[in-house]
Amino acid sequence: MTHHHLTEEAKPSLAPTRQLTLRFSSTRRGARLARQLAVxxxxxxxxxxxxxxxxxxxxxxTAELASNAVLHGxxxxxDFRLTLHLLPDRFRIEVTDTRPERLPPPVTPQPADETSGRGLxxxxxxxxxxxxxxRDAYTKTVWAEVRLSITD
Structure with missing residues (x-):
C-alpha cells in the first residue's frame, strides 16, 4: 500500500456516488459520534x-481526524463538519474545523515511551x-481516503 501525505487536495478523479455532510459539537462526544456515523x-x-x-x-x-478537530482545531x-464521500473505488472522509492556521504537523515516528502524538x-x-x-481564512479540511478493497 502506498501512502501519501498531500498538502494540497487532489481532486477525486470521479464524482462521488454518495455524499453525506453533518456538523458535530467540538467535544469528545461529538468526535465519537462522528466515528460511529462514518462506520x-x-x-x-x-x-x-x-x-x-x-x-x-x-x-x-475518522476517530483521529475528528479528535484532532476537537483538540486542536x-x-x-x-462545531466541526464531517463529510463522507463514497467514490467508485474508495471512501473519503473530510473533517473541517475552524482553525486554518493550525495545520497538521509532519508525521514522524514517536519514541515508544511517548503517550501522545501518534494519531496522524x-x-x-x-x-x-x-x-x-x-480554502478560506476561517476553516481547514483534513481528509483521508480508504480504498474499498485490498488489492496489494
Missing part, C-alpha cells in the same frame, strides 16, 4: 462488514492517501 454509513453504502479491514481503517481515520462555540502516524498507515486543504 455506519461506510457499511451501509458499501455492504462491507464492520469487521472488514476497510471499515476498521475508516473508523480509525476548535474555537469556543464552533496511524492515519498515514491506515489511509491510502491523506492531506489537508485551506
Amino acid at each position: 455506519q454509513q461506510f457499511t451501509e453504502w458499501t455492504g462491507l462488514t464492520y469487521d472488514s479491514d476497510p471499515a476498521r481503517a475508516v473508523a480509525l481515520a 476548535s474555537l469556543p462555540g464552533r 502516524l496511524l492515519v498515514e498507515v491506515y489511509a491510502d492517501r491523506w492531506g489537508h486543504t485551506v
Whole structure:
C-alpha cells in the first residue's frame, strides 16, 4: 500500500456516488459520534462488514481526524463538519474545523515511551492517501481516503 501525505487536495478523479455532510459539537462526544456515523454509513453504502479491514481503517481515520478537530482545531462555540464521500473505488472522509492556521504537523515516528502524538502516524498507515486543504481564512479540511478493497 502506498501512502501519501498531500498538502494540497487532489481532486477525486470521479464524482462521488454518495455524499453525506453533518456538523458535530467540538467535544469528545461529538468526535465519537462522528466515528460511529462514518462506520455506519461506510457499511451501509458499501455492504462491507464492520469487521472488514476497510471499515476498521475508516473508523480509525475518522476517530483521529475528528479528535484532532476537537483538540486542536476548535474555537469556543464552533462545531466541526464531517463529510463522507463514497467514490467508485474508495471512501473519503473530510473533517473541517475552524482553525486554518493550525495545520497538521509532519508525521514522524514517536519514541515508544511517548503517550501522545501518534494519531496522524496511524492515519498515514491506515489511509491510502491523506492531506489537508485551506480554502478560506476561517476553516481547514483534513481528509483521508480508504480504498474499498485490498488489492496489494
